[in-house]
Amino acid sequence: MRRDVDWSTLRRSALAVAVVVGVAATLYVAGDAFAADAAHGDGHGGLGLTPEKLKDLGWRAMNFAALVIILVKFLKKPIVDGLRGRRQSIREEFDDLESQRSSAEGEYQQYASRLSGLDDELKKMVETAIAQGELEKERIITEANEAAEQIKRQAEMAVANAVAEAKVNLKLEVAEQASAMAEEIIKKNLQPEDQSALVEGYLAKVGGAA
Amino acid sequence: MKNAVLAKRYAKALFAVGKEEDALDEYATALGEFAAMVADNPELADALANPMYPLDAREGVMREIVKATGVSAIMGNFLNLLVEKRRADILGDVAEMFQSLVDDENNTCQGVVISATELSADLQAKVQETLEKITGKRVTVTTKVDESIIGGMIAKVGDLVMDGSIKTQLEDLKESIKGSE
Numbered sequence: 001m002r003r004d005v006d007w008s009t010l011r012r013s014a015l016a017v018a019v020v021v022g023v024a025a026t027l028y029v030a031g032d033a034f035a036a037d038a039a040h041g042d043g044h045g046g047l048g049l050t051p052e053k054l055k056d057l058g059w060r061a062m063n064f065a066a067l068v069i070i071l072v073k074f075l076k077k078p079i080v081d082g083l084r085g086r087r088q089s090i091r092e093e094f095d096d097l098e099s100q101r102s103s104a105e106g107e108y109q110q111y112a113s114r115l116s117g118l119d120d121e122l123k124k125m126v127e128t129a130i131a132q133g134e135l136e137k138e139r140i141i142t143e144a145n146e147a148a149e150q151i152k153r154q155a156e157m158a159v160a161n162a163v164a165e166a167k168v169n170l171k172l173e174v175a176e177q178a179s180a181m182a183e184e185i186i187k188k189n190l191q192p193e194d195q196s197a198l199v200e201g202y203l204a205k206v207g208g209a210a
Numbered sequence: 211m212k213n214a215v216l217a218k219r220y221a222k223a224l225f226a227v228g229k230e231e232d233a234l235d236e237y238a239t240a241l242g243e244f245a246a247m248v249a250d251n252p253e254l255a256d257a258l259a260n261p262m263y264p265l266d267a268r269e270g271v272m273r274e275i276v277k278a279t280g281v282s283a284i285m286g287n288f289l290n291l292l293v294e295k296r297r298a299d300i301l302g303d304v305a306e307m308f309q310s311l312v313d314d315e316n317n318t319c320q321g322v323v324i325s326a327t328e329l330s331a332d333l334q335a336k337v338q339e340t341l342e343k344i345t346g347k348r349v350t351v352t353t354k355v356d357e358s359i360i361g362g363m364i365a366k367v368g369d370l371v372m373d374g375s376i377k378t379q380l381e382d383l384k385e386s387i388k389g390s391e
Contacts, residue, residue, distance in 0.1 A: 175387035179380050183360060186376055190361050195327045198362045200336065202374030207340040 018068045022061055217303035224288055224304075225311045231284065238312045240281050244289065245305035247279075258298040269293050318348040321367040324356050326376075329363075341367055 228237040248255050257263065257271050272293040276286040292298050313319050321341050323329070329337065334353060341349040345367055360376035 171390070172388055175384045178387060179384040182383065183376075183380055186360060186380075190376075192327060195325070195361055196330065196333060198374070198376070199325060199329065199333055202362055202372075203336055203340045206372055206374070207343055 014068070014072070018064070022064055213300045213303050214307075216297065217300045217307045220288075220292070220297065220300070220304045221307035221311055224308055225315075227284055227288075228312075229315070233282070233284075234312045234315060236282070237285055238309050240285050241305045241308055244279065244281070245302045248301055255298075258293055258301075259296075261296070265294075265296070268298070272298070313347075316348070318350060319345055319368055321349040321351045321365060322354060323351055324354045324359060324364040324366075324375075326355070326357050326359050326361050328355055329353055337363070337365065341365060344372075345370065 224237060224241070225234070228234040248258065254271075254275075258268055260268075269290065272290055276289055281289070289301075292301060292304070297304075309320065321338070323334075323337050323341075334351060338349055338351045341351065349367060358377060360380070362375040362379070364375050364378075365372045
């Protein structure tokens with residue numbers, strides 16, 4: 001990814017381009033002049049390179065050289081700066097990517113280590129869950145036993161209360177029945193002379209007390 | 211309570227007059243019979259005591275009754291006064307209080323004996339004798355028959371109640387069975 005700029009090669013390439021262009025321009029001008037001469041047929045022969053043409057060529061070459069110098073003089077710094085900035089940004093980007101890669105590698109190592117320890121962790125979690133389940137089971141059984149005892153006590157109390165209530169009711173019923181039966185028997189067997197005897201007996205009792 | 215105080219006040223007034231006239235027993239008998247007659251006739255009691263009726267109408271009713279029963283003039287005036295003072299509703303209380311005052315004056319008291327069957331004269335005399343022995347006063351005994359007491363007797367003299375009835379003994383028996391363990 002990283003690519004350094006070779007300025008000497010660039011300079012040589014620019015010079016070669018300038019020479020080639022200069023030669024081509026010279027040949028073009030010479031060809032032009034030769035054709036013009038052939039057309040005129042003025043019989044001067046040779047290449048037809050008149051001093052004016054040579055002078056013109058010289059001027060053109062100088063012109064071109066001046067252009068190249070000017071270009072190199074004024075464009076070198078911006079181009080170099082631009083390329084340097086580009087190189088710097090590329091380098092920073094590269095460094096950033098490097099750091100990301102190292103970070104990713106670190107995370108990868110971390111996850112890999114965690115994955116390798118996952119079995120042990122899972123085993124511990126299962127053991128912990130089983131232990132907690134056992135404790136919960138013991139607690140539930142204990143609570144259920146206590147609740148059963150409570151229900152049993154309540155049931156025994158309810159039975160005792162019911163028995164006591166039944167005894168009371170039975171006693172009341174017996175009292176009522178006994179009283180009713182006694183009343184019936186007395187009414188059935190009580191004679192007029194018994195009435196007198198009862199009154200006399202009571203009078204003797206209270207009169208004696210008085 | 212208020213009625214008792216008022217009744218005692220009226221009874222004392224009549225007692226003073228009766229003692230002066232030496233007619234306590236006569237007044238007691240007349241007042242007792244009159245009070246019993248009014249108590250036995252709720253319409254009559256209403257006609258004498260209901261404030262919905264005009265006072266002169268109520269006074270007219272009392273005058274007619276006094277005239278019809280032929281009570282003494284003093285007793286008639288007393289009864290008319292009760293209506294005039296709008297106290298006809300305490301007539302029964304006045305009669306009881308007056309009888310009590312007369313009994314105290316004569317060292318006697320009123321006794322009621324309840325039995326399941328009619329008591330023979332001999333037995334009534336024994337009852338009276340026993341009650342006089344207990345109270346230390348001469349007792350005028352009134353007998354009543356109530357078959358619901360089954361047998362024995364109940365005697366009431368003033369605040370004293372002596373219950374020798376079979377019914378009460380059976381009740382006591384019932385309570386003792388209920389209270390036994």
